[in-house]
Amino acid sequence: MDPAYIGFENVTKSFGTVPVVSSTNLSITRYSFVVFLGPSGCGKTTLMRMVGGLDSPSSGTIRLDGEIVSAPDRRRGMVFQSYSSFPWLTVEGNINFGMRYRNDLSVEERAARVTHYLRLIGMDDFRTSYPNRISGGMRQRVAIARTLAAGSDVLLMDEPFGALDALTRERLQVELRQIQREERKTIIFVTHDVEEAVFLADRIILFSARPARILRDIDVAAVLGPERPLEAREGEAFFRLRNEVLHMIRNETGGQR
Numbered sequence: 001m002d003p004a005y006i007g008f009e010n011v012t013k014s015f016g017t018v019p020v021v022s023s024t025n026l027s028i029t030r031y032s033f034v035v036f037l038g039p040s041g042c043g044k045t046t047l048m049r050m051v052g053g054l055d056s057p058s059s060g061t062i063r064l065d066g067e068i069v070s071a072p073d074r075r076r077g078m079v080f081q082s083y084s085s086f087p088w089l090t091v092e093g094n095i096n097f098g099m100r101y102r103n104d105l106s107v108e109e110r111a112a113r114v115t116h117y118l119r120l121i122g123m124d125d126f127r128t129s130y131p132n133r134i135s136g137g138m139r140q141r142v143a144i145a146r147t148l149a150a151g152s153d154v155l156l157m158d159e160p161f162g163a164l165d166a167l168t169r170e171r172l173q174v175e176l177r178q179i180q181r182e183e184r185k186t187i188i189f190v191t192h193d194v195e196e197a198v199f200l201a202d203r204i205i206l207f208s209a210r211p212a213r214i215l216r217d218i219d220v221a222a223v224l225g226p227e228r229p230l231e232a233r234e235g236e237a238f239f240r241l242r243n244e245v246l247h248m249i250r251n252e253t254g255g256q257r
């Protein structure tokens with residue numbers, strides 16, 4: 001296994017004279033689930049956009065599988081807080097749209113992938129529904145399916161469940177963790193929510209207030225293991241770790257989230 005599937009080497013970012021990311025070094029292992037946790041405005045979205053190739057570092061480099069990231073490509077798919085689906089396309093049409101650049105796939109192969117990912121997100125019955133007729137949680141699932149269908153190895157998720165109610169959010173967290181394991185994806189996931197971070201992560205990177213600097217690198221997998229059924233949230237190990245992370249945030253970021 002390559003220890004530095006995604007690598008940040010002395011990455012900094014400033015907008016004008018405002019430093020947003022302090023010199024950052026980070027190695028992310030392939031097939032791991034890494035959560036970026038940090039106070040509002042610290043630079044998390046900026047970090048994600050740089051991994052996605054939508055923004056470039058002011059200095060330093062980001063590599064994916066050894067190659068310097070310079071522009072978006074289909075190996076990295078982004079899922080944002082508010083999913084912009086195409087209202088004139090059905091659920092099926094939206095997932096298909098994710099494959100628009102896949103000239104290597106025949107029409108039949110695309111159709112098979114749509115079916116596969118519709119099942120995976122449990123939305124077979126909503127194939128022909130339009131986005132304005134499905135719930136916010138379903139729209140987020142469609143966004144995830146669209147990114148998976150596109151064939152992205154890396155999912156960059158910026159508070160994708162932020163707008164959802166607690167129960168839907170919990171359900172999608174369990175599903176996402178399962179999908180990540182089954183489909184062997186590498187995920188970077190941004191959140192403010194400590195419970196969400198602990199439940200999802202193999203590893204939490206805790207950032208300081210702006211300019212973002214890594215404060216802690218927390219090995220969640222060592223404590224909770226790889227399987228995260230819903231019941232994992234009720235265990236003592238989960239609570240202990242959640243409290244520890246909350247304390248770190250209070251002590252080291254001045255209590256902001």
Ligand SMILES: Nc1ncnc2c1ncn2[C@@H]1O[C@H](COP(=O)(O)OP(=O)(O)OP(=O)(O)O)[C@@H](O)[C@H]1O
Nearest residue numbers: 015020038039040041042043044045046047192210
């Ligand atoms: N294109 C830009 N031009 C100028 N400043 C920017 C730009 N993008 C972000 N910033 C600034 O960089 C800082 C970090 O922003 P960023 O969106 O990365 O934070 P964040 O950690 O994602 O915050 P939140 O948790 O609220 O989403 C903010 O102060 C923001 O105003």
Ligand SMILES: [Mg+2]
Nearest residue numbers: 044045046158
């Ligand atoms: Mg953000």
